[in-house]
Amino acid sequence: MTQPARDERDYFERIYTVVQAVPSGKVATYGDIATIVGDGCDARVVGHALGALGARSATVPWQRIINRTGGISLTGHGQKELLEAEGVGFDERGQARMDLHHWSGPSEDWARARGFQPLPAPTAKPAAAQLSLF
Template identity: 40%
Template sequence: MLTYERIYAVVRQIPPGQVATYGQVAELAGLIGKPRLVGYALYRVDMTTDDVPWQRVINAKGEVSESPLRHGSDYLQRAMLEDEGIEFDHRGRIDLGKYKWRPPDSVIEQALAAFGENLG
């Protein structure tokens, strides 16, 4: 579960109106090459009560990754992003050049440092 907490610490830093890719979150959490692990972690987030903005993580194509495991709730992610002002094109993609989160290193260092403090 500690790995999931690293992922959540990074995702909590993504501001409204911006997105990150699964691979980007994995890299920032020190889990290079493990974007699927990010997906698994975000699948476990309680969409209604958790403070992890899971909706801000999308695939490398700029799309909401559809999953049969979400039982048809994929539309919810898109609606939440649109409510934050993110626009989708006619193919259902987000312009990553416009909306991709580019955090300064200090933001991630602080998030992961706070994660480490919560462990001990």
């Protein structure tokens, strides 16, 4: 009974909370936020929530949320510059370096306390492949 009522499905508020958990200098994808929120939340919903921020855009680091390809979906708002100001590096293709600034997700304690869930596997790749980058 201590479980938060899912009836309301306040995706917006939840998404805002998760986005606020993203530290400066880090970036997260819409899909990651959706996964953390869980409960059938999808990347599309995250985009809607951020689009409905309105005046709350000043209290929610929406700039740290980018698409899966590491590119900026929204242009004209200086999102890329904002991220660069936070220390996020971009490549010539205008895409953020996910391998360097991709948020690992919230801690299990934080997530569980909020009723969310941590990321299952951010970027599981065999370390052996790293050796043969040449």
